[in-house]
Amino acid sequence: MKKWKPPAENLPNIYDRLVxxxxxxxxxxxxxIAGYQDYLREGALxxxxxxxxxxxxxxxxxLKTIEKALKDEKLAKEILENHIVEEPITLKEMLDIKExxxxxxKKISINVECHIREDYEFLIDHACYxxxxxxxxxxxxxxxxxYNGFIHTIKGIIL
Incomplete structure (x- = not known):
């Protein structure tokens, strides 16, 4: 695990950014429900x-599972923890990681691909997405x- 150094002192923490x-x-x-407000303010995540x-x-x-978790602290914590990694990781770093x-x-799979577009006629040789x-x-x-890590937004829930 790499040592995290905040890029700037005046950035909001993860929890405040989610607010x-x-x-x-x-x-x-x-x-x-899981009581993770302080954890998301302090940890390098x-x-x-x-x-x-x-x-x-x-x-x-x-959706039914999420609605159930809204009434069940243990399930809320389990779902929330499926979305947190105890290390700040950028998308670029994920290029070389499979899980x-x-x-x-929980082991979660990662699939990050960089696609080169050669059909652009700009001053650059290639464009990438x-x-x-x-x-x-x-x-x-x-x-x-x-201040304490990275947020990546996803279209879905990790159960």
Whole structure:
């Protein structure tokens, strides 16, 4: 595990950045039910946060599990911990990684690919775009830098 050095003192921590409204509302509720507010303020972490409109990307069964977790602290904690890695990891670093271990020990798969586009006629020789998935959930926004790590938003829930 690498030693984390905050890129700037005035950046918000992960929890405060989530307060700004980045997360699927039920996911944000899980943070409170599990009591992880302080943990997300202090630890050097990576968190995969479901986007606000996650309900459009999850199955009815997953939605039922989330609704159950809103009334069950143990289940809320388990789901939340599936989304947290105890190390700040950028999307670029994920290019060389095939899986990560979450806070509760779950192994989650990573598939990050850089695609070269040779059909551009710009001054640069090639253009590149990246596709990334965590447990088959597309990463929508990567590398949201916080004082204590990174947020990556995903289209889905890691169960």
């Amino acid at each position: 700004e409204g980045l997360a699927y509302p039920h996911f944000f509720q899980l943070i409170h 990576t968190i995969f946060v479901p986007v606000e409109n996650t309900i459009d990307y999850i199955s009815p069964e997953t 990560l271990t979450t806070l509760n020990g 990246v596709t990334a998935k965590i447990q088959n959930n597309k990463i929508e926004t990567a590398n949201i830098v916080c």
